[in-house]
Amino acid sequence: xxxxxxxxxxxxxxxxxxxxxxxxxxxxxxxxxxxxxxxxxxxxxxxxxxxxxxxxxxxxxxxxxxxxxxxxxxxxxxxxxxxxxxxxxxxxxxxxxxxxxxxxxxxxxxxxxxxxxxxxxxxxxxxxxxxxxxxxxxxxxxxxxxxxxxxxxxxxxxxxxxxxxxxxxxxxxxxxxxxxxxxxxxxxxxxxxxxxxxxxxxxxxxxxxxxxxxxxxxxxxxxxxxxxxxxxxxxxxxxxxxxxxxxxxxxxxxxxxxxxxxxxxxxxxxxxxxxxxxxxxxxxxxxxxxxxxxxxxxxxxxxxxxxxxxxxxxxxxxxx
Numbered sequence: 001x002x003x004x005x006x007x008x009x010x011x012x013x014x015x016x017x018x019x020x021x022x023x024x025x026x027x028x029x030x031x032x033x034x035x036x037x038x039x040x041x042x043x044x045x046x047x048x049x050x051x052x053x054x055x056x057x058x059x060x061x062x063x064x065x066x067x068x069x070x071x072x073x074x075x076x077x078x079x080x081x082x083x084x085x086x087x088x089x090x091x092x093x094x095x096x097x098x099x100x101x102x103x104x105x106x107x108x109x110x111x112x113x114x115x116x117x118x119x120x121x122x123x124x125x126x127x128x129x130x131x132x133x134x135x136x137x138x139x140x141x142x143x144x145x146x147x148x149x150x151x152x153x154x155x156x157x158x159x160x161x162x163x164x165x166x167x168x169x170x171x172x173x174x175x176x177x178x179x180x181x182x183x184x185x186x187x188x189x190x191x192x193x194x195x196x197x198x199x200x201x202x203x204x205x206x207x208x209x210x211x212x213x214x215x216x217x218x219x220x221x222x223x224x225x226x227x228x229x230x231x232x233x234x235x236x237x238x239x240x241x242x243x244x245x246x247x248x249x250x251x252x253x254x255x256x257x258x259x260x261x262x263x264x265x266x267x268x269x270x271x272x273x274x275x276x277x278x279x280x281x282x283x284x285x286x287x288x289x290x291x292x293x294x295x296x297x298x299x300x301x302x303x304x305x306x307x308x309x310x311x312x313x314x315x316x317x318x319x320x
Contacts, residue, residue, distance in 0.1 A: 102127025
């Protein structure tokens with residue numbers, strides 16, 4: 001019998017959990033991630049107890065859209081500093097539109113959302129049009145200066161989504177480096193027979209990632225957002241509420257709805273090559289911060305996403 005002790009109280013047998021429970025959880029998560037045909041990195045922290053699980057947690061990983069979190073933070077900090085009014089409106093131009101995730105690309109130019117609307121769409125639908133408008137508003141260098149100021153050694157925003165999508169065309173012909181953002185948007189993405197192989201190589205090229213981070217560092221950023229260490233408490237709550245409204249319900253949230261849990265999270269996607277998810281899970285025994293990164297996947301993307309969901313469910317069951 002693996003249980004360490006048993007005592008009798010009020011006529012009932014009370015069993016204490018085995019001290020190896022946390023280790024068993026780590027072993028289970030490692031087994032599941034190592035079973036994927038993908039590079040993976042993981043960090044989780046149970047905030048009430050301080051317990052952590054770290055699996056390749058300091059390995060630099062392709063953020064994909066997870067890097068939109070510090071862009072959000074800087075917009076709220078700029079609002080507090082009087083540099084931007086989040087209720088001001090921005091008129092979307094043809095050259096602002098971006099392919100990939102998000103809804104704004106489907107509207108005719110001339111739509112005028114508020115900056116708060118743009119931040120919301122950047123988070124809940126991972127909207128790339130909103131993202132690049134906001135990156136141009138705050139500046140890549142200022143995002144990275146904030147990250148450096150907060151002590152982040154690895155986490156950086158490396159380019160815009162427009163730049164990333166241009167790379168897909170440069171790989172077909174170096175002359176395409178001259179394409180404007182509007183031309184890249186109009187063309188969409190390459191669909192020739194060699195496109196999938198080139199996309200896989202691009203996803204693995206660290207010099208051309210949208211952003212870079214580690215599971216440990218991005219978990220700390222999520223914790224700072226949650227605790228209100230980067231903005232006012234009101235803005236911290238607003239950011240968490242945005243993350244709670246995330247449209248994506250696969251990966252970490254997939255099984256949590258059945259557990260009475262909610263997750264404020266941000267995904268990063270390039271199916272079928274990469275599927276990231278980071279956030280804070282709220283449940284009776286929590287909260288817990290979780291960050292999982294996968295890249296260069298050659299197996300089933302369905303299994304990859306399902307694995308992340310199973311891991312989140314197991315954490316909720318184990319960390320009380």
